[in-house]
Amino acid sequence: MISLKNVTKRYGGASGVAVEDLSLDINRGETVVLVGPSGCGKTTTMKMINRLIEPTSGSLTVDGVDVLHQDPVKLRRGIGYVIQSIGLLPHRTIEENIGTVPRLIGWDEEHINARIQELVEIFQLDREMLSRYPSELSGGQRQRVGVARALAADPPVMLMDEPFAAVDPIVRERLQDQFLEIQSSLKKTIVFVTHDIDEAIKLADRIAILNVGGVIEQYAPPEEILSEPANDFVKSFVGRERGLKRLALVKVADIEAEEGPVVAPGDPAPRAIAEMEKYGFDWASVVEDGELLGWVDRAMVESAGKVDPADARPFSSYVTAKNSLREALESIVTSRTRVAVVVTEGQRYRGVLTLERISKEIVS
Secondary structure, three states, X not given: OEEEEEEEEOOOOOOOOOEEEEEEEEOOOOEEEEEOOOOOOHHHHHXXXXXXXXXXXXXXXXXXXXXXHOOHHHHHHXXXXXXXXXXXXXXXXXXXXXXXXXXXXXXXXXXXHHHHHHHHHHOOOOHHHHHOOHHHOOHHHHHHHHHHHHHOOOOOEXXXXXOOOOOOHHHHHHHHHHHHHHHHHHOXXXXXXXXXHHHHHHHOOEEEEEEOOOXXXXXXXXXXXXXXXXXXXXXXXXXXXXXXXXXXXXXXXXXXXXXXXXXXXXXXXXXXXXXXXXXXXXXXXXXXXXXXXXXXXXXXXXXXXXXXXXXXXXXXXXXXXXXXXXXXXXHHHOOOOOEEEEEEOOOEEEEEEEHHHHHHHHHO
């Protein structure tokens, strides 16, 4: 979908080059994240795709068409573009901002309004927000509107330059999750620039790790970069916690949960204690007809002489098949029971994940 061949960018008077002889192919429908240290040319590379920066030499094609032979204004209207500062027009309402590009390319108002309503649903925006101005929105809301505006004309390609860097960590994580959910259905071709390797690992289908001058040190899926870094530069950039970072790529559904100690309401104390000792725990999950009621410890059972459902305490957190093993690890270290409890909808019990089980994925 996007192809850069031997692309070079030199700036007059500058020593060296920003990007030299860079070749990169990006497949249709995938998210490629450009990441690297300051001055490595990642933003320059992205901006050359829509000719916000003109390359000195080389060729760039989008969907088989040479962008250097296209009108740059027309080219940019056909490529979604999201930047860190968002760039919403402050004197226009949110509705007017989202509809900017469709109006520029000549859509009729009925088509524009229908597209705005569709994007409101996709990005879970309040309809009353449409009549407000950017200054009346939170940073996270403005960022969602900025992405919605970039998608308004339904472009096949999106360029995103550190789009979530200006918001706080909690909002940033929510925006990343929403990005993944939306991309899973829209399948746009996305070039995403970030300085954050963790963000790259979470969002990318493939990561291009760049060195100074636009040199590609490794271009591969996140799992490959974490398990088989190409050289010392990549190892250093990814960091020492490669094993822990890999946990963010593995879903709970990808590994088998252990059954763990399970008792039923009314079970006599000897039976419940034997179940706990079987797994080496001092507690057990209370499950009735497949539904998880909570957990009881040994002292409760010995005091009551049986498993009393009224004594069952709720687990502090749960994980589902969709959660990552990194989230499961967080659940383990913050839980009194020192396990991550796996459930499905309706609190249906599926088992537990222990630190020992997850550690196998770190070293595998």
